[in-house]
Amino acid sequence: MKGCDVYLSEESVKELTSRLSKIEGQIRGIQRMIQEKRSCDEILIQISAVKSALNGVATKLLExxxxxxxxxSVEAGDLKALEDFLEAVKKLIKGGC
Structure with missing residues (x-):
């Protein structure tokens, strides 16, 4: 994924930035919940929501x-872009970089 001249459209940047801002707010909410000693069940539900939202960001970015x-790149005969992409997907699935 290193050799790409085109990255994301302005619309995609706005959408992803908006989603990440919402996630940031959710994280702050989880921090407050912990400080307020809210129930573990409630906190875990919010953590699950954040994970789901992050998966949505990753999916949009990949698409x-x-x-x-x-x-x-592939249409132009450059299979390196596909190899790099697949490697990035593997890392995403494994949860590490």
Missing amino acids: DHVQSCVKP
């Missing part, structure tokens, strides 16, 4: 990257 970078 946009395939359309703007991987697909054009």
Whole structure:
């Protein structure tokens, strides 16, 4: 995913930034819940919501990257872009970088 000239559209940047801002607010909410000694059940539900929201951001990012970078590169005969993309997906699934 290193050699891409086109990255994300302005619309995608706005959407992803908005989603991340909401996630940031959710994280602050979880911090407050812990400080207020709220029930573990409530906190775990919010953590699950944050994980789901982050997965949505990752999915959107992957979809946009395939359309703007991987697909054009592969169509031009550059399979390195596909290999890099698949490696990034593997790392995402494993949860490490």
